[in-house]
Amino acid sequence: MPIQRPKPIVEQVNTELRQRIHDRTYPPGGRLPSESELAQELGVSRTTVRTVLAKFAAEGLILRKQGDGTYVNERIRDIDTRYGGMWDFSRLIEANGYRPSIRTIDIEQRPASIEEATALTITPQEQVISLVRLFCADERPVILATNIFPATLLRMNGDILDGSLPIHKILQQHCHEQIAYAISDIEAALIDEKLANLLTRAVGQPLLKLRERFYNRDNQPLVLGLSFYDFTLLKLRMVQAWG
Amino acid sequence: MPIQRPKPIVEQVNTELRQRIHDRTYPPGGRLPSESELAQELGVSRTTVRTVLAKFAAEGLILRKQGDGTYVNERIRDIDTRYGGMWDFSRLIEANGYRPSIRTIDIEQRPASIEEATALTITPQEQVISLVRLFCADERPVILATNIFPATLLRMNGDILDGSLPIHKILQQHCHEQIAYAISDIEAALIDEKLANLLTRAVGQPLLKLRERFYNRDNQPLVLGLSFYDFTLLKLRMVQAWG
């Protein structure tokens, strides 16, 4: 396990310890070495180790007991808690034990609607890119996701969007924009005929509906997301740790 | 603003700075003093200030720009992002701008079902407490919440449960147990006749359904939660920050 100086040490320690938990070097329910031991072994300060362990504890991945030790949480070990879980549908599908694939249903450039223009702080005349994709788990459709962003964000105009990428990667690659945070509203909806067709489910059944807005560090709206989520195949699971 | 030594300094700084953002001492979109200035003014180390600011940044409450400064996120300022948001329904109702109230629908002691016993790691013969409550926003019913926990957890047997408390306070007060983390599954459901009656909504409309499991630091299951959530009145909103 070579710690390389040029890359942030905290990131390297994070990756290494996460790996050790995942590959059962530190078994489920088992105790980790003490912070001092880890610091010495990895050649970093105890503060650095604590930064990483604090992150794990916030995810519920480990349980820390003062005066005792740090233990791997066997209930969380296999849950991918990085990011909020909703950003990257492919990872979500993988975390549920399926093989992810993506079908691009539609991609078009058109003027923004009133609502879209308001949310993106542009004028209704301005052009937006609308990207509609179907995420599948083992070839079974589970999520229908629509993303809308201003066409002016596209740096390389002749470029063809890579529909296999998660939306934050598309922004990064095609627009040189970095997503800083997202606000998501979770709702429920009924399957209509169009959705039933795409998701191969029965009309009238309940679905999860996710409305998302993504912003960069300058608080500029980048993308809108509207997703329909078949929770019968895919668990939308959140872990919340106290403190 | 008196910083008292006996209580954790980080907590005091957290409270103070959160207050300043909330009461517009640092106005929406405005810039905070630099970390060094804050450290000096509050009489703490820069590390301590950074610990607090890192937490705010993770909630999306502030936006930090290297070489520039730290800014209040006007889009998040009024969103209560502490805890995951789903634990404390009364706070959730308040955060949406309503006055919360709670009606206890039913409270009983009975043997655990197979599923309950499995989830709580007890035997089906063992007794559980079932607490059904209706949370209202300005007297309008919005959440029907059922909590189930082993009767053996109750320390004071003659005691009457305080139905006005959030579940983690009940555990604390009546069982001397501290919730360390929770796992929540978010689903959608259709309103049936019973729900329609309690929530005064039409049969067949979609609802959010939350399945929650709460654990203590020893990874012992404490409580199960099953809640039906009327998202038309109450936004279930999550903020996810990148990094």
Place this chain on the structure above:
DNA sequence: TAGTGGTCTAGACCACCCT
């Protein structure tokens, strides 16, 4: 009592943005 995690400090150096 020994060892663990919890708290907090002081300060070094770097990368980056502004003017």
Place this chain on the structure above:
DNA sequence: GGGTGGTCTAGACCACTAC
């Protein structure tokens, strides 16, 4: 150049738990 946030260190002291 001067100030900002980003990274990292070494070490002190405390609170708690197990033995």
